[in-house]
Amino acid sequence: MLKHPKRFIIYFTLNLMHIGNHLLSSTLPFFILFARSDLGLSYTDTGALIALFAGVMTVLSIPVGFYADKSYLVRFFLIFSGLAVMSFGWYLLTVVSTKFMVYVAFGIIGLGASGYHPPAAAMITDLFEADKGKALSIHQAGGMGTSALAPFLFSLFVEFSGSYISASWIVMGIGFALFLFGITIAFFTKLKGVNSHDVQDSKTVGSLGIFLTALILLPLAFTSLTNSIFKVSTTFMGLLFQDYGGLNNDLASLASTLTLGVAIIFILIGGLVTDYVSPIAAIVIASFATFLSGLALVTLPIYSNVYVLGFVIFLINSSFYISGPGTNTLLANRVPPKMRGKLFGSLFSLGQILSLITPILFGYLRDNVGIGSAFMMIFLLGGLVFILGILIWRQGNRTAMNSKTV
DSSP: OOOSHHHHHHHHHHHHHHHHHHHHHHTHHHHHHHHHHHHTOOHHHHHHHHHHHHHHHHHHHHHHHHHHTTOHHHHHHHHHHHHHHHHHHHHHHHHOOSHHHHHHHHHHHHHHHTTTHHHHHHHHHHHTGGGHHHHHHHHHHHHHHHHHHHHHHHHHHHHHHSSHHHHHHHHHHHHHHHHHHHHHHHHHSOOTTOSSSOGGGOSOOOOGGGGGSHHHHHHHHHHHHHHHHHHHHHHHHHHHHHHTSOOOHHHHHHHHHHHHHGGGHHHHHHHHHHHHTOHHHHHHHHHHHHHHHHHHHHHSOGGGOHHHHHHHHHHHHHHHHHHHHHHHHHHHHTSOGGGHHHHHHHHHHHTTHHHHHHHHHHHHHHHHTOHHHHHHHHHHHHHHHHHHHHHHHHHHHHHHHHHHHO
């Protein structure tokens, strides 16, 4: 898969930057877990903060995707500068004393996070045209593996340094160190010309009208729904393990790491299913598993058994992981290579829309109605995911039949 030495350098660097992006993003809920007593943060605040982070990232992902199609070096600039901005946001978290400043810091971190995924996904699908599923799944596994370790790492940083403020300094330092590493690689390596579709040489980029067709909109809607459920899981699982599983901060962080970490194998399974069966097969499997996880939330004894709670959260995370390579590859196959920056900008923007709402709504329902109503919301979203999975499957069958008759 990596026959060109420069491709290895680029792919390795992208994976390292992805690890940094996810570390600085995925530790945010656990900053809240450790800081909520000092700063007076409720479930509603938690949902609003994560929604603010996701909202800024969502709004900016489309313009980032359009700008990323200008050249390969522009894509790298967006990735590296994003890490620098995220590091600055974490610096602000080291000096916050009010709830308002926490909101400001989360917004700045969302600004930096918007610079990674559209250009990076476009570069990877371009570099590995014939092996997109495997390349994307390995890349996603690195990011999600970091997300899985983030609860444990932040807890470890707190233990090592003595406070969540000092732990925040460590997170900031890691982000800035990766930024410097990326700049060094870009400076000493000529990156242009290693891919088969150099975006800078494009004179015709195709019609933007394809983004308004069902071939693109259905997978985008599927991604938006699965992202929204996964966002609730990653935002609240530490609090759920603490409040309903009876675990302390450290054990809640460890349980979160385990439920995310063990599920990561399903990213690789999703990549294999995508390349050796089809992207739609991975989507259908994920849609069924998502529906089952929502059903389990409203039927199993979540409140009285930490192991059952952990299993259901594991199932939610696994369902999301297996769908990623399938949806990304399916969408990449449906647009010209020179439009993939715009595609993944749309994917990481429009695909995140519901993620702005669901954490807020989940937190509000839990605080004001009850945890049962919050779980019912996840069940209903899971039902919609299952319906969309069937529609994408039927759409794929119709497309295949039409291509045979032409």
